[in-house]
Amino acid sequence: MSTQRKTIIAGNWKMNKTMGEGKDLVSAIAAATKGKADLPEVVVCPPFTLIHEVAEAAKGSAVKVGAQNMDYRDEGAYTGEISPVMLTKLGVTHVIIGHSERRQFFGETNGTVNLRLKAALKHNLVPIVCVGETLDEREEGLTDAVIRRQTAASLADIDETDLETIVYAYEPVWAIGTGKTCEAAEADRVCALIRATVNEFYSKGEGPKSSAADQIPVLYGGSVKPSNIAEQLALPNIDGSLVGGASLTAPDFVALIEAGSKRVKLTPSGA
Numbered sequence: 001m002s003t004q005r006k007t008i009i010a011g012n013w014k015m016n017k018t019m020g021e022g023k024d025l026v027s028a029i030a031a032a033t034k035g036k037a038d039l040p041e042v043v044v045c046p047p048f049t050l051i052h053e054v055a056e057a058a059k060g061s062a063v064k065v066g067a068q069n070m071d072y073r074d075e076g077a078y079t080g081e082i083s084p085v086m087l088t089k090l091g092v093t094h095v096i097i098g099h100s101e102r103r104q105f106f107g108e109t110n111g112t113v114n115l116r117l118k119a120a121l122k123h124n125l126v127p128i129v130c131v132g133e134t135l136d137e138r139e140e141g142l143t144d145a146v147i148r149r150q151t152a153a154s155l156a157d158i159d160e161t162d163l164e165t166i167v168y169a170y171e172p173v174w175a176i177g178t179g180k181t182c183e184a185a186e187a188d189r190v191c192a193l194i195r196a197t198v199n200e201f202y203s204k205g206e207g208p209k210s211s212a213a214d215q216i217p218v219l220y221g222g223s224v225k226p227s228n229i230a231e232q233l234a235l236p237n238i239d240g241s242l243v244g245g246a247s248l249t250a251p252d253f254v255a256l257i258e259a260g261s262k263r264v265k266l267t268p269s270g271a
């Protein structure tokens with residue numbers, strides 16, 4: 001494997017866990033990773049209500065805390081929203097942007113994904129930008145067009161120097177929470193397509209390609225579990241995992257982190 005890119009294992013808890021449960025889960029993950037060498041970057045994204053408690057419990061450990069979404073404005077009359085300023089004050093370091101459930105159920109568009117991405121960068125949050133096709137789009141042969149469109153739209157008016165902070169996640173909508181995993185080779189191909197799209201976006205005509213684009217970590221997400229992660233991470237274009245269901249129990253999530261550690265060992269500068 002030739003990549004120098006970071007390996008990231010990120011858990012999206014979605015609307016699960018209450019106070020106490022979240023603390024127990026992150027404490028177990030922190031304990032299991034304590035003192036371990038070759039760890040990937042480990043991120044947990046609890047619901048907003050648990051961020052404070054989880055961040056406190058994760059202090060001093062390798063576990064970083066992310067949010068599942070955020071507004072793109074700093075403050076104001078936006079009832080029910082949470083701003084990047086609020087998140088950074090809580091110790092949040094990462095934020096998931098444009099998850100398909102946000103696109104599907106909460107009106108997120110390519111335009112608002114771009115606004116959120118800019119806001120994350122402005123506040124030094126690491127954005128994990130999700131792109132992925134629906135089942136209908138895949139069956140109509142539109143996968144590549146959708147991926148290219150979502151990826152390019154997310155980058156509007158973003159400076160190439162910001163690429164060193166951005167993370168993408170390929171999350172085929174039909175594989176999320178369904179138990180249907182995208183074949184590893186196909187996930188690898190689409191992860192490469194995302195990076196190539198970023199590359200084209202910043203390439204000037206026939207001029208040099210963007211070397212920053214080559215360094216962007218691209219994760220795969222969609223029914224990742226301990227039994228299938230190894231074959232995904234063995235491929236050159238998949239730099240880690242964004243995980244829903246299997247991030248909700250410590251034994252499963254720790255097994256995924258261990259699979260990430262194996263990739264780090266093979267690519268020592270990729271930790």
Ligand code: PEP
Binds near residue numbers: 175179222246
């Ligand atoms: C997700 O929510 O991003 C996800 C990939 O969920 P699951 O692992 O449950 O498919």
